[in-house]
Amino acid sequence: MKRIGTAQRTTQETSLTATWALDGGDIALQLGFPFFEHLLHSMAKHGRMGLQLSGKGDLEVDSHHTVEDVGIILGQALNEALGERRGIERMGHSYVPMDEALVRVSVDLGGRTYVVWNGEVEGVYSPTIELSVLKGFLWALAGAAKANIHVDIVRGQDYHHVVEAVFKALGRALREAIQPDGTQNLPSTKGVLG
DSSP states (O other): OOEEEEEEEEEESSEEEEETTOOOOOOOESSOOOHHHHHHHHHHHHTTTTTEEEEEEEETTOOOOHHHHHHHHHHHHHHHHHTOTTTTEEEEEEEEEEEEEEEEEEEEEESSEEEEEEEEEEESSSSSSOOHHHHHHHHHHHHHHHHHEEEEEEEOHHHHHHHHHHHHHHHHHHHTTTTTOSOSSSSSSSOOOO
């Protein structure tokens, strides 16, 4: 059974469509926002997942609406692709170094939503997405996917290196969490998720 989820969202600020294939596939991103596309491509590539994402947002205002709404639809697509979440490892983590930067991301797909972002970065990269907007993306993703996401910036000074390492580590942590565990059991001692 293929684990694929789709979602779309149309508001007065954005119009977006996503398909997330957890077990691999093509990566095609068309948002008109090259740096954010670069980050999402890094996540999907290191997660060994297929990701189709297209649409537009009011980038003439700023990046907030587009980035947050992408988080919502990606979370919805991930939630759909996971189904009942039976037979998955559920949790995963990854450390990713990029030059001077080192980032750790831990994920729990156990049905509860929370995000922790520990650390800042001094450098500024232009054109960029503010760290607060990227934190909003993670909250939107976690909320729609019913996931816990913890980001720890161990060290780093270059903005591009740090945020790219975050997305690579997120992809790798998700890859570990979605791996089949050889059963059809719910990965919970309670017998339910959430």
